[in-house]
Amino acid sequence: MKVAILGGGPSGAFAAERLASAGVRTILIDEKLAWEKPCGGGLTYKAYNEYPFLLHNDKPKRIIRETVLTAPKAGSFTLQLRDPLVIYSRYELNNFLLERADQAGAQIEKIRVTQMERAGHGWKLHTKAGSIDADFCLVATGARNPLRDTGTALTPNDTMSALGYFVPGNRERIDIQFLDRLEGYIWVFPRAGHMSVGICGKGVPACELRKRLEFYMEEQGLRREGATFYSHLLPCLESHAWKKNRVAGDGWMAVGDAAGLVDPITGEGLYYAMRSADLASRTLLNEALERTEQAYRRLLRRDFAADLELGSRLAQRFFHGKYLFGAVPARMIQFTRRSPTFRAIMQDLFSGTQNYIGLKGRLLRNLHGSLFEILGSFGFSRLVPRKDIAA
Numbered sequence: 001m002k003v004a005i006l007g008g009g010p011s012g013a014f015a016a017e018r019l020a021s022a023g024v025r026t027i028l029i030d031e032k033l034a035w036e037k038p039c040g041g042g043l044t045y046k047a048y049n050e051y052p053f054l055l056h057n058d059k060p061k062r063i064i065r066e067t068v069l070t071a072p073k074a075g076s077f078t079l080q081l082r083d084p085l086v087i088y089s090r091y092e093l094n095n096f097l098l099e100r101a102d103q104a105g106a107q108i109e110k111i112r113v114t115q116m117e118r119a120g121h122g123w124k125l126h127t128k129a130g131s132i133d134a135d136f137c138l139v140a141t142g143a144r145n146p147l148r149d150t151g152t153a154l155t156p157n158d159t160m161s162a163l164g165y166f167v168p169g170n171r172e173r174i175d176i177q178f179l180d181r182l183e184g185y186i187w188v189f190p191r192a193g194h195m196s197v198g199i200c201g202k203g204v205p206a207c208e209l210r211k212r213l214e215f216y217m218e219e220q221g222l223r224r225e226g227a228t229f230y231s232h233l234l235p236c237l238e239s240h241a242w243k244k245n246r247v248a249g250d251g252w253m254a255v256g257d258a259a260g261l262v263d264p265i266t267g268e269g270l271y272y273a274m275r276s277a278d279l280a281s282r283t284l285l286n287e288a289l290e291r292t293e294q295a296y297r298r299l300l301r302r303d304f305a306a307d308l309e310l311g312s313r314l315a316q317r318f319f320h321g322k323y324l325f326g327a328v329p330a331r332m333i334q335f336t337r338r339s340p341t342f343r344a345i346m347q348d349l350f351s352g353t354q355n356y357i358g359l360k361g362r363l364l365r366n367l368h369g370s371l372f373e374i375l376g377s378f379g380f381s382r383l384v385p386r387k388d389i390a391a
């Protein structure tokens with residue numbers, strides 16, 4: 001069997017490595033190969049714990065152990081990360097993953113695929129330089145997937161804009177800034193040699209996001225001179241869109257952004273790109289071709305898609321909801337500041353070890369202890385029985 005992988009970002013490159021190293025004849029086709037894709041480049045513990053080579057290598061990257069969270073009316077809180085965030089430039093990360101695919105034996109071609117055409121039980125892929133035949137296709141062409149009949153059919157409601165600047169300079173911490181009336185946030189991610197300063201937001205025109213980001217940068221003394229502007233789309237599926245998400249069909253499976261697999265609250269997509277590539281490769285290796293569509297769908301759902309679907313229902317409540325008369329991001333920062341129990345939950349959210357499905361139960365179970373800790377932090381400790389604080 002010959003498998004063609006369309007797109008050589010993290011999802012395509014990782015799938016190519018997996019398949020080629022299992023002995024499958026694999027061709028990866030990307031119009032740019034390694035490039036500085038607009039991205040923060042942050043990998044959570046969940047990603048490098050599952051795929052340790054992302055941490056243990058000699059490629060340029062930053063390992064960041066401190067994050068400052070800020071929200072209107074809550075001020076800032078500095079969280080020392082138990083599990084650091086690993087940050088790459090996307091050129092380095094893509095190049096690294098493509099090198100691994102190459103070493104595993106995948107054939108790599110730099111050209112744009114202009115059309116996919118079914119030819120018998122296989123495919124004819126059209127490029128400017130002629131056509132390529134394949135028995136099966138993995139579609140890994142990202143959020144701006146130009147191949148209309150395969151991959152998630154993203155509507156404007158299923159995306160958010162993400163834009164920012166690569167700013168010369170250095171920092172030892174990550175900054176996350178929540179803003180009033182924005183389903184999204186601003187980030188400052190230090191990378192090797194520069195910083196990625198960006199904003200993402202759903203339902204807001206890109207020009208307004210840019211204005212809010214530039215205002216923030218001026219306030220923070222982050223200079224735009226010498227900085228490079230970037231912008232891109234981020235899949236952010238509405239909850240009903242998960243139900244009919246087109247992740248696979250006859251003779252193809254989609255992975256990463258082309259399958260809409262991004263966390264609708266945090267915008268994390270790198271882990272899901274690699275994980276879906278892993279699951280799609282396993283499906284191809286273990287299932288008969290006619291069963292891949294259903295098998296991949298099931299595997300995705302069981303592994304993380306059901307959790308992301310719940311995330312899409314929580315997103316509105318997180319960014320626009322109120323808790324105890326305050327905005328949820330502000331309450332989150334206040335609780336993190338005052339309650340060690342809540343802080344432990346935040347650590348797990350940052351590292352990716354706390355999923356959304358288990359979050360509600362954990363918050364409810366710990367609410368009692370957190371509230372007592374918060375009261376204690378205001379000097380009401382004599383009202384609080386010691387065993388409650390300990391709990």
Ligand SMILES: Cc1cc2nc3c(=O)[nH]c(=O)nc-3n(C[C@H](O)[C@H](O)[C@H](O)COP(=O)(O)OP(=O)(O)OC[C@H]3O[C@@H](n4cnc5c(N)ncnc54)[C@H](O)[C@@H]3O)c2cc1C
Pocket residue numbers: 006007008009010011012029030031032033037038039040041042043111112113114140141142143144145146162163164198231232233234255256257258262267268269270271273
């Ligand atoms: C501004 C921004 C910040 C982000 N920050 C983070 C972050 O910090 N952490 C995180 O986890 N996620 C982040 N994400 C999400 C992350 O960038 C994506 O989820 C991830 O890149 C998806 O990988 P992918 O391989 O599926 O797609 P992509 O990385 O988009 O790769 C798609 C590839 O397909 C190629 N291609 C497309 N069409 C064709 C064609 N017709 N022929 C040939 N090749 C083609 C492209 O050249 C590209 O190389 C961010 C996204 C944005 C926009």
